[in-house]
Amino acid sequence: MDELRYQIDLLKAMNQKLSGRDKMFRLVCDTSNNAFLYYGFDNGDVITLGDWESFFTFKVKEVKDFSFIFDELEDKYIMPVRNVLFLEKSGKTKDSVECCLKDKKTWLEFETRISYDEEEKPTDKIICIKNITKFKKQNEELRYMAYYDGLTGLYNRNYFVMRLGEFIRRAKEEKSIVSVMFIDIDDFRKVNDGMGLIVGDEVVQQYGQFLDTFSEENVVVCHMNSDVYCMAIYDPCGSRSVEHIHKIIQERIHQGFTLSNGMDIRLTVSVGVAEYPEASTSALELINCAEIVMFKAKSSGKASLQYFDAPILQDFLQNVDIENKLKEAVFNKNFTMYFQPQYYTGTSRLRGVEALIRWKDENNRMISPAVFIPIAEKNGAIIPIGNWVIEESIKNYTEWKRKYGYPLIMSINISAIQYKRKDFVERLMGIIKKYDVKPDEIELEITESVLIDDFAEVKEKLLTLRDYGIRISLDDFGTGFSSLSYLNGLPIDTLKIDKSFVDKVGSDASTRIITESIVSMVNKLGYETVAEGVETKEQMDYMKNIGCDMIQGYFLGKPVPAEDIEKLLIELL
Ligand code: C2E
Numbered sequence: 001m002d003e004l005r006y007q008i009d010l011l012k013a014m015n016q017k018l019s020g021r022d023k024m025f026r027l028v029c030d031t032s033n034n035a036f037l038y039y040g041f042d043n044g045d046v047i048t049l050g051d052w053e054s055f056f057t058f059k060v061k062e063v064k065d066f067s068f069i070f071d072e073l074e075d076k077y078i079m080p081v082r083n084v085l086f087l088e089k090s091g092k093t094k095d096s097v098e099c100c101l102k103d104k105k106t107w108l109e110f111e112t113r114i115s116y117d118e119e120e121k122p123t124d125k126i127i128c129i130k131n132i133t134k135f136k137k138q139n140e141e142l143r144y145m146a147y148y149d150g151l152t153g154l155y156n157r158n159y160f161v162m163r164l165g166e167f168i169r170r171a172k173e174e175k176s177i178v179s180v181m182f183i184d185i186d187d188f189r190k191v192n193d194g195m196g197l198i199v200g201d202e203v204v205q206q207y208g209q210f211l212d213t214f215s216e217e218n219v220v221v222c223h224m225n226s227d228v229y230c231m232a233i234y235d236p237c238g239s240r241s242v243e244h245i246h247k248i249i250q251e252r253i254h255q256g257f258t259l260s261n262g263m264d265i266r267l268t269v270s271v272g273v274a275e276y277p278e279a280s281t282s283a284l285e286l287i288n289c290a291e292i293v294m295f296k297a298k299s300s301g302k303a304s305l306q307y308f309d310a311p312i313l314q315d316f317l318q319n320v321d322i323e324n325k326l327k328e329a330v331f332n333k334n335f336t337m338y339f340q341p342q343y344y345t346g347t348s349r350l351r352g353v354e355a356l357i358r359w360k361d362e363n364n365r366m367i368s369p370a371v372f373i374p375i376a377e378k379n380g381a382i383i384p385i386g387n388w389v390i391e392e393s394i395k396n397y398t399e400w401k402r403k404y405g406y407p408l409i410m411s412i413n414i415s416a417i418q419y420k421r422k423d424f425v426e427r428l429m430g431i432i433k434k435y436d437v438k439p440d441e442i443e444l445e446i447t448e449s450v451l452i453d454d455f456a457e458v459k460e461k462l463l464t465l466r467d468y469g470i471r472i473s474l475d476d477f478g479t480g481f482s483s484l485s486y487l488n489g490l491p492i493d494t495l496k497i498d499k500s501f502v503d504k505v506g507s508d509a510s511t512r513i514i515t516e517s518i519v520s521m522v523n524k525l526g527y528e529t530v531a532e533g534v535e536t537k538e539q540m541d542y543m544k545n546i547g548c549d550m551i552q553g554y555f556l557g558k559p560v561p562a563e564d565i566e567k568l569l570i571e572l573l
């Protein structure tokens with residue numbers, strides 16, 4: 001009897017323990033924010049647990065009720081979810097699927113686990129349903145940040161490179177073409193500097209929104225950075241041909257954009273185009289090629305479109321090569337100065353020399369300053385180079401003066417970049433003092449590009465130089481905007497008439513008329529004139545006859561090393 005009582009008590013205790021566990025499992029399910037569905041294969045029991053009500057308004061009591069779930073789903077997810085809900089059909093023990101409900105907002109994940117007996121018959125199935133909407137949204141935001149540009153809302157560079165790669169792979173298979181248009185707003189720096197970053201940003205946004213109107217299945221538009229956009233076009237033809245798109249861009253830009261402050265702005269763009277497979281088979285290289293030709297478009301007058309071709313790339317690569325070698329040359333001061341004599345036309349006396357830099361690369365190849373000076377101006381190397389030129393020229397000058405005592409004028413070419421430096425005048429005066437030369441024996445040759453940017457500031461600097469007694473010469477006159485009226489009031493001593501005029505005076509009547517009127521007007525303004533690049537006696541005689549004061553050119557003397565100038569000075573002793 002006692003034994004029976006003991007057995008009954010034991011069973012009661014076990015039952016209590018079991019219902020305690022059961023409670024615990026229910027609690028875990030309820031607090032997990034998930035819904036669960038249990039299915040026992042033996043008896044066909046369906047039990048729902050957890051937060052079922054917050055997911056569905058219906059109950060699932062038997063297997064056929066699963067169809068209620070399918071009614072809630074977007075069509076394309078029905079099949080994948082069915083496969084997971086009836087996972088036993090595939091014999092798998094575990095699988096999951098993400099799906100979106102018909103409201104297109106709610107995302108659910110269904111995860112199924114199945115137990116099998118030794119004979120591989122399914123025994124129990126548990127399906128866990130999670131709401132992953134928040135997680136999906138966060139992912140979406142991350143994706144947005146990864147693929148979109150915050151300023152314009154356009155795709156960013158990363159996404160562009162990825163899509164361009166896809167276009168290229170497709171074009172390889174379909175033997176098609178992919179064009180990359182590299183679009184850069186002209187003179188954007190002036191907008192940013194002159195009107196402020198906020199206006200600059202709005203300009204970038206408006207241009208971006210306009211360019212985005214070209215987006216379609218086969219056209220991807222992105223904002224690369226700053227004022228640069230890129231377009232990748234798969235199989236460019238018809239309304240998505242480069243010519244057509246460029247035409248629409250030009251037309252739209254011509255109309256101008258109205259900014260939120262009411263200001264109308266009309267900025268042009270320069271476009272470089274490179275195509276797969278002609279230019280390259282790699283996405284990054286294609287973008288690079290398009291960028292290179294965009295620079296070419298900019299340098300040949302802006303507001304234009306330039307197609308990629310091999311010589312442009314060759315030129316570019318050569319410039320890169322020169323740029324690298326130049327860095328080393330600057331470091332080792334691997335330059336020499338040549339000097340070209342200038343003579344008075346009236347007396348044939350030596351007036352002075354123009355200092356011209358020379359550079360031989362490590363293979364003893366002479367690289368023209370016309371090639372490397374513009375590169376040095378772009379990368380800033382012109383500052384150390386220019387300082388070296390000033391010091392070296394003045395050093396030579398003092399040496400000649402000490403030895404031969406001949407009153408020369410040393411003309412030194414100054415790049416606009418050097419001239420714009422705040423410490424330019426101070427530095428120059430420092431060197432002049434150091435070598436104890438008279439300021440009026442030094443003449444600075446500047447080009448009109450110096451005058452373009454900030455006329456008032458430049459004028460002030462010129463006046464300071466003039467106060468010190470330094471001479472100023474305007475180089476390459478006639479090649480820029482060359483309006484004589486703006487010269488009025490500028491402290492200029494000498495005007496150098498560009499070689500392109502001198503070249504044509506023998507053959508072209510209108511050039512003669514222009515040259516004669518320049519010389520006569522310049523004389524009236526009180527400046528001296530130098531004819532540059534005089535190569536023949538006829539040119540020299542002509543320039544002399546029309547009243548040009550000085551002659552410089554191969555006819556009277558090429559640029560030569562310092563020793564040769566010394567020989568010349570010895571002859572004059
Ligand atoms: P530039 O200042 O106009 O110098 C005159 C150029 O014409 C020089 O070329 C000179 O050698 C060349 N030339 C002179 N007479 C004749 C002639 O009768 N026929 C021909 N065909 N050419 C003649 P270079 O030395 O090659 O210099 C080219 C340009 O490089 C210079 O043009 C100047 O803009 C720049 N450059 C040269 N040296 C310096 C420098 O030390 N500093 C700076 N910033 N620029 C320099």
Ligand code: CA
Nearest residue numbers: 354413445475
């Ligand atoms: Ca010059």
Ligand code: CA
Nearest residue numbers: 475476496532
């Ligand atoms: Ca010149």
